Amino acid sequence: YLECENEHGSLPPRRVCPHCGSTEIKEVSLPETGEVIAHTTVHVPTPRFSEDAPYDVVIVDYGQVQLTGQLVGADDDDIAHGLDVAVQLGEATKTGEPVVTFVPAEL
Numbered sequence: 001y002l003e004c005e006n007e008h009g010s011l012p013p014r015r016v017c018p019h020c021g022s023t024e025i026k027e028v029s030l031p032e033t034g035e036v037i038a039h040t041t042v043h044v045p046t047p048r049f050s051e052d053a054p055y056d057v058v059i060v061d062y063g064q065v066q067l068t069g070q071l072v073g074a075d076d077d078d079i080a081h082g083l084d085v086a087v088q089l090g091e092a093t094k095t096g097e098p099v100v101t102f103v104p105a106e107l
Helices: none
Strands: 002-004 025-027 034-042 055-061 066-071 084-091 098-104
Touching: 034 066, 055 084, 066 084
Parallel strands: 066 098
Antiparallel strands: 002 025, 034 055, 034 084, 055 066, 084 098
């Protein structure tokens, strides 16, 4: 993600901090894991993801930034706010396009 001189994080990449307008921006690596803060199960997807449904979508907090993506490798009973997850690059079943995915972090 990008971080300005005032430590505001942002995604996607941009040239100016959306919080304070600073142009002093540097790249910072995401932490290894983040925490699920919201989730839902998609049963009626867009045509692009029709072969993936049903699938779980989560919002993951990484401190300075939040990412949204599909959660894979977790049972419905395991999905809860506070679940630690790691980000990966997955693939949509129908189109083969890259998809941001999350997997439960290993203990």
